[in-house]
Amino acid sequence: xxxxxxxxxxxxxxxxxxxxxxxxxxxxxxxxxxxxxxxxxxxxxxxxxxxxxxxxxxxxxxxxxxxxxxxxxxxxxxxxxxxxxxxxxxxxxxxxxxxxxxxxxxxxxxxxxxxxxxxxxxxxxxxxxxxxxxx
Amino acid sequence: xxxxxxxxxxxxxxxxxxxxxxxxxxxxxxxxxxxxxxxxxxxxxxxxxxxxxxxxxxxxxxxxxxxxxxxxxxxxxxxxxxxxxxxxxxxxxxxxxxxxxxxxxxxxxxxxxxxxxxxxxxxxxxxxxxxxxxx
DNA sequence: GACCCATGCAATTTACAAAAGCCGAAGAAT
DNA sequence: ATTCTTCGGCTTTTGTAAATTGCATGGGTC
Numbered sequence: 061x062x063x064x065x066x067x068x069x070x071x072x073x074x075x076x077x078x079x080x081x082x083x084x085x086x087x088x089x090x091x092x093x094x095x096x097x098x099x100x101x102x103x104x105x106x107x108x109x110x111x112x113x114x115x116x117x118x119x120x121x122x123x124x125x126x127x128x129x130x131x132x133x134x135x136x137x138x139x140x141x142x143x144x145x146x147x148x149x150x151x152x153x154x155x156x157x158x159x160x161x162x163x164x165x166x167x168x169x170x171x172x173x174x175x176x177x178x179x180x181x182x183x184x185x186x187x188x189x190x191x192x193x194x195x
Numbered sequence: 196x197x198x199x200x201x202x203x204x205x206x207x208x209x210x211x212x213x214x215x216x217x218x219x220x221x222x223x224x225x226x227x228x229x230x231x232x233x234x235x236x237x238x239x240x241x242x243x244x245x246x247x248x249x250x251x252x253x254x255x256x257x258x259x260x261x262x263x264x265x266x267x268x269x270x271x272x273x274x275x276x277x278x279x280x281x282x283x284x285x286x287x288x289x290x291x292x293x294x295x296x297x298x299x300x301x302x303x304x305x306x307x308x309x310x311x312x313x314x315x316x317x318x319x320x321x322x323x324x325x326x327x328x329x330x
Numbered sequence: 331g332a333c334c335c336a337t338g339c340a341a342t343t344t345a346c347a348a349a350a351g352c353c354g355a356a357g358a359a360t
Numbered sequence: 361a362t363t364c365t366t367c368g369g370c371t372t373t374t375g376t377a378a379a380t381t382g383c384a385t386g387g388g389t390c
Binding site for chain 1: 197199200203285302305312
């Protein structure tokens with residue numbers, strides 16, 4: 061529903077992959093250690109990222125993860141939404157507007173505007189933007 | 196930390212006051228009933244709103260609340276922040292940036308940008324905007 | 331086939347949102 | 361002055377979601 065540790069860790073993980081040599085397969089243990097993130101938690105997050113194609117998994121010895129596409133093609137919005145589904149600034153936007161009070165409809169209109177402004181920022185920044193800022 | 200029921204109810208409450216005849220003192224029970232909000236919860240919220248001067252309280256028989264200033268002078272941001280303090284899009288922005296990892300600093304930079312965009316919307320809309328939309 | 335690493339689900343702990351309850355204080359009406 | 365009404369502040373309960381941990385499973389490499 062909002063920006064939590066899961067999204068934070070997910071972004072860190074993808075950022076880490078983005079800074080590795082191209083083609084290298086990186087295991088969770090390495091990401092977890094370098095970014096100081098609980099490994100099992102990261103595992104769950106990467107399952108989502110894998111399902112949406114942002115990362116690719118490789119099983120077995122010397123397995124791990126690689127990026128599904130180049131980091132300048134991965135927006136922050138994609139990462140967030142593949143981890144937790146559609147982003148809503150408030151719970152009340154999750155429910156359909158049918159039969160709600162006039163005050164609520166008015167508030168929704170406002171919140172939709174606010175949310176739109178936020179999603180615009182989320183979708184206009186890529187993982188590459190973030191890794192570039194690191195230096 | 197994010198947009199919760201408390202802020203929702205607070206905005207509804209102030210919107211209701213804004214639509215009442217000027218000078219009328221409105222008790223919580225009336226607001227609660229009309230906006231379908233638990234009265235005791237609303238009471239707690241209005242304490243905060245009162246402390247920050249957005250509403251004025253009047254005790255005793257025929258007591259209640261009035262607006263502290265006209266509804267076109269009350270921004271949504273003021274309402275939110277008087278209820279829950281400074282608005283942060285994510286917990287990690289609440290902590291000082293000292294001694295944090297490069298990845299975290301980079302993420303913070305991004306989140307601050309996103310949050311700024313959101314706060315701009317919050318501060319550029321007033322309660323009057325919302326009540327106007329109701330009709 | 332032994333070892334490594336991802337997969338998937340279950341269970342747990344922790345934290346905070348949401349709400350209700352209680353008693354006290356202030357003010358108006360009489 | 362007494363009584364009634366309404367806010368004030370604190371405490372406690374309840375509910376739900378976040379944040380983690382654990383374990384059994386399965387695919388791959390050597």
